[in-house]
Amino acid sequence: TQLLEQSPQFLSIQEGENLTVYCNSSSVFSSLQWYRQEPGEGPVLLVTVVTGGEVKKLKRLTFQFGDARKDSSLHITAAQPGDTGLYLCAGGDNDMRFGAGTRLTVKP
Amino acid sequence: GAGVSQSPRYKVAKRGQDVALRCDPISGHVSLFWYQQALGQGPEFLTYFQNEAQLDKSGLPSDRFFAERPEGSVSTLKIQRTQQEDSAVYLCASSLVSGGPLSTDTQYFGPGTRLTVL
Numbered sequence: 053t054q055l056l057e058q059s060p061q062f063l064s065i066q067e068g069e070n071l072t073v074y075c076n077s078s079s080v081f082s083s084l085q086w087y088r089q090e091p092g093e094g095p096v097l098l099v100t101v102v103t104g105g106e107v108k109k110l111k112r113l114t115f116q117f118g119d120a121r122k123d124s125s126l127h128i129t130a131a132q133p134g135d136t137g138l139y140l141c142a143g144g145d146n147d148m149r150f151g152a153g154t155r156l157t158v159k160p
Numbered sequence: 161g162a163g164v165s166q167s168p169r170y171k172v173a174k175r176g177q178d179v180a181l182r183c184d185p186i187s188g189h190v191s192l193f194w195y196q197q198a199l200g201q202g203p204e205f206l207t208y209f210q211n212e213a214q215l216d217k218s219g220l221p222s223d224r225f226f227a228e229r230p231e232g233s234v235s236t237l238k239i240q241r242t243q244q245e246d247s248a249v250y251l252c253a254s255s256l257v258s259g260g261p262l263s264t265d266t267q268y269f270g271p272g273t274r275l276t277v278l
Contacts, residue, residue, distance in 0.1 A: 056202075094164070094251050094269025095203065140202050150195075150202030 055079075056141055056151035064157040068130055073154040075141035076123045084124050084143035086115055089153070095140055131158045162186075164270035166252050172276045173242045181237045181273045185254030192235050193267060194227055195251040203251055209235060242277045249274050 057076045065071055075084070083102040087095035099108050101117035101124060108115045112135075114127040128135055138153045165184040173179050185192050191210055195203035196219075206225070208216040211232035220227070224242075229235040239246055253267040 093271050094253065096269070097266050100266075142202070148205055150204070152200065152202050 056143065056149055058139075058141060058151035058154050060154060061152065062155050062157075064159065065131055067132055067158055067160050069158075070127070070129050071131055071156070072125055072127045073139055073156070074123065074125050075151055077143075078122065080121050081143035082121075084117060084121075084141060085148075086124070086126055087140040087142065087150075089138040089140060090136075095138075128156075131156075133158045133160050164252055164254055164268050166250075166270040166273050168273060169271065170274050170276075172278065174278055175242060175244060177242050177277075178238065178240045179242055179275065181239075181250050181275070183235045183237070183252030183254075183270060185233065185235070185252070186256075186268055187233075189254035189256050189268075191255040191257065191265075191267075192229055193253040193255075194235070194237050195253065196221075197249040197251055197272070199248070206237070206250075239275075242275075244277050247275055247277045 059074050083100055085100045086098045088098055089095040099110060099115045101115055104119045104121045106117040112129045116125045124141060136156060136158050138155050140150050140153045142148050142150045164186055167182045171179055193208050194206040196206055197203040205219040207220055207227045209229040212229050224240045226238045249272040251269055251272045253269045255265045255267045257265045
């Protein structure tokens with residue numbers, strides 16, 4: 053069973069700051085997805101990465117897939133209160149596994 | 161509707177009761193998934209349908225859990241003789257194609273049903 057570890061578990065920052073959250077595993081992934089989940093809602097897909105070393109940008113969000121396809125990071129530039137939410141990574145070989153998530157709070 | 165809908169949004173059950181949770185996927189979506197999300201955790205895969213066929217039920221935690229999708233559209237997750245450890249948010253997701261749980265095809269999630277077993 054692959055285990056996805058996300059860090060930090062909680063992160064509280066001021067508006068305008070930059071941040072990076074991480075998703076790590078000891079196993080290789082064929083693909084990895086990042087989701088954002090807001091209270092009372094289901095997760096919403098942000099990005100899928102499939103190639104080792106791949107970097108994808110979505111406005112102020114930058115996603116990177118590790119060269120060995122075992123880890124990924126999400127960097128947010130100039131965070132805004134609207135970025136507040138639970139950020140989940142998901143991946144796997146036989147079935148999709150989610151990490152426990154990083155709960156981000158951006159204070160105005 | 162435009163998205164995945166789930167009902168009820170909240171369900172409180174006494175221990176030992178049976179419950180049925182409904183999922184209405186996006187019209188035309190072939191794949192349907194059920195997940196269980198415990199408090200403070202990420203979603204955990206329960207089961208997957210391709211049209212009316214249940215192709216993977218490896219995540220169902222016990223034989224008290226049963227899912228069906230008889231006409232390849234609406235799905236129902238049934239939990240018999242509920243236990244306190246069944247308390248969680250149950251999420252349904254659908255995707256357009258039939259790639260299974262590992263497909264990179266986008267899964268669209270519903271808002272979930274929060275089940276509380278007393």
